[in-house]
Amino acid sequence: MSRVLVIGCGGVASVAIQKCCQASEVFQELCIASRTKAKCDSLAEKLSKKTKTRITTAQVDADDVQQVIHLINDYKPDLVMNIALPYQDLTIMDACLACKVNYMDTANYEPEDTDDPEWRAVYEKRCQEKGFSAYFDYSWQWNYREKFEKAGLTALLGCGFDPGVTQAYCAYALKHEFDTIDTIDILDCNGGDHGYPFATNFNPEVNLREVSAPGSYWENGHWVEIPPMSIRREYDFDSVGKKDMYLLHHEEIESLAENIPDVQRIRFFMTFGQSYLTHMKCLENVGMLSTTPVLFEGKEIVPIKFLKALLPDPATLGERTHGKTNIGCIFTGKKDGRKKIYSIYNVCDHQECYQEVGSQAISYTTGVPAMCGALMLLSGKWNMTGVHTVEEFDPDPFLEALCQYGLPYRENHSPEIVD
Ligand code: NDP
Numbered sequence: 001m002s003r004v005l006v007i008g009c010g011g012v013a014s015v016a017i018q019k020c021c022q023a024s025e026v027f028q029e030l031c032i033a034s035r036t037k038a039k040c041d042s043l044a045e046k047l048s049k050k051t052k053t054r055i056t057t058a059q060v061d062a063d064d065v066q067q068v069i070h071l072i073n074d075y076k077p078d079l080v081m082n083i084a085l086p087y088q089d090l091t092i093m094d095a096c097l098a099c100k101v102n103y104m105d106t107a108n109y110e111p112e113d114t115d116d117p118e119w120r121a122v123y124e125k126r127c128q129e130k131g132f133s134a135y136f137d138y139s140w141q142w143n144y145r146e147k148f149e150k151a152g153l154t155a156l157l158g159c160g161f162d163p164g165v166t167q168a169y170c171a172y173a174l175k176h177e178f179d180t181i182d183t184i185d186i187l188d189c190n191g192g193d194h195g196y197p198f199a200t201n202f203n204p205e206v207n208l209r210e211v212s213a214p215g216s217y218w219e220n221g222h223w224v225e226i227p228p229m230s231i232r233r234e235y236d237f238d239s240v241g242k243k244d245m246y247l248l249h250h251e252e253i254e255s256l257a258e259n260i261p262d263v264q265r266i267r268f269f270m271t272f273g274q275s276y277l278t279h280m281k282c283l284e285n286v287g288m289l290s291t292t293p294v295l296f297e298g299k300e301i302v303p304i305k306f307l308k309a310l311l312p313d314p315a316t317l318g319e320r321t322h323g324k325t326n327i328g329c330i331f332t333g334k335k336d337g338r339k340k341i342y343s344i345y346n347v348c349d350h351q352e353c354y355q356e357v358g359s360q361a362i363s364y365t366t367g368v369p370a371m372c373g374a375l376m377l378l379s380g381k382w383n384m385t386g387v388h389t390v391e392e393f394d395p396d397p398f399l400e401a402l403c404q405y406g407l408p409y410r411e412n413h414s415p416e417i418v419d
Pocket of ligand 1: 007008009010011012013033034035036039060061062063083084085086088106107158159160161162163164201202203206314315362365366
């Protein structure tokens with residue numbers, strides 16, 4: 001019997017929670033806690049009619065460690081699933097340590113206030129030392145390794161699709177297809193159309209910060225940073241067709257560079273339509289992507305937060321979005337002394353997701369892996385203590401669970417490779 005506390009009740013969390021409720025033999029009790037309790041109550045009401053999982057709800061501001069500690073002590077969960085925002089990763093990890101409970105999330109830590117001088121000093125040093133300037137990196141959470149190990153607890157980081165499943169694909173390729181992997185290209189294609197000129201598929205603030213940042217990739221033991229959107233390739237995606245994709249910095253490159261022995265190059269590409277890029281550039285040029293507060297009619301507002309209030313809520317895109325996503329990895333390397341190429345990926349249909357859980361495929365492809373990661377921890381299939389990313393665990397039971405819960409993989413032994 002397992003009792004799980006989910007923090008956050010947005011687009012991704014609502015999918016993960018619905019999937020947990022489909023496995024009520026494991027997820028017997030669930031507490032949905034978020035900043036806005038009304039959202040938790042409405043999801044709990046919708047689900048309680050069709051699941052055996054016993055659902056309760058709570059209000060919590062997860063920026064406040066004491067509030068999270070209080071909630072955990074009160075509910076006594078076996079696992080805390082952090083599906084709020086990356087800003088809350090460290091406070092929730094602190095609370096899990098204080099209460100001796102396992103932790104997982106779907107994205108690595110980044111601060112809400114990038115002007116905070118204390119954070120800025122560490123950030124500037126890291127930019128110099130490592131050579132990439134993204135606001136997020138694993139160092140903050142890797143600093144908890146010893147603490148989690150000593151406490152005999154597990155923290156599973158970044159268990160969505162990318163990061164998450166893409167790293168399981170890397171572990172799977174290394175276990176079953178290669179003796180050594182030379183290059184990894186992670187390709188994230190969203191062939192869906194929601195009919196709006198501009199909208200983001202997950203939290204706008206987190207999404208826009210990510211894609212407007214300089215791109216970077218790992219090559220021969222170091223980072224190479226490039227101006228935003230300056231490397232473009234066209235790729236013909238299975239079930240989607242030809243799309244333009246752009247090289248981005250992405251968090252799983254950092255952990256894969258540590259965990260895939262002798263890998264020579266790791267890149268990440270994401271597809272964007274011209275309308276998205278034109279809108280983003282224009283918003284950036286006028287300062288709407290800024291996280292620095294400005295004074296407006298006597299009140300301080302943060303431009304990107306104001307923009308978020310104007311944009312469609314990603315959780316409402318499901319009904320309007322048609323088309324498919326195709327996300328996966330292409331590898332080159334060697335097996336039995338011979339060179340080989342291989343790809344593994346998932347294709348997901350926006351409307352099928354909407355029919356099943358009322359969400360578009362981006363929330364679905366993130367929420368299902370979060371639930372499957374929780375399943376691995378609760379069933380003891382993944383039981384390494386310390387702070388770990390997905391590629392460090394056995395990929396087989398995880399990929400099996402993903403197939404069972406809606407994200408089957410496809411393989412290609414002669415894929416088109418990206419130059
Ligand atoms: P949403 O903005 O839809 O939802 C965020 C939720 O967190 C909301 O319920 C929000 O509450 C809650 N929240 C925010 N701040 C706090 C706080 N201080 N205390 C308690 N709850 C809080 O985001 P998404 O569902 O789109 O994304 C969720 C996570 O998934 C993000 O970390 C995102 O980066 C990650 N992600 C990962 C992907 C992957 O493949 N690995 C892909 C896509 C997303 P409220 O309703 O009050 O705003």
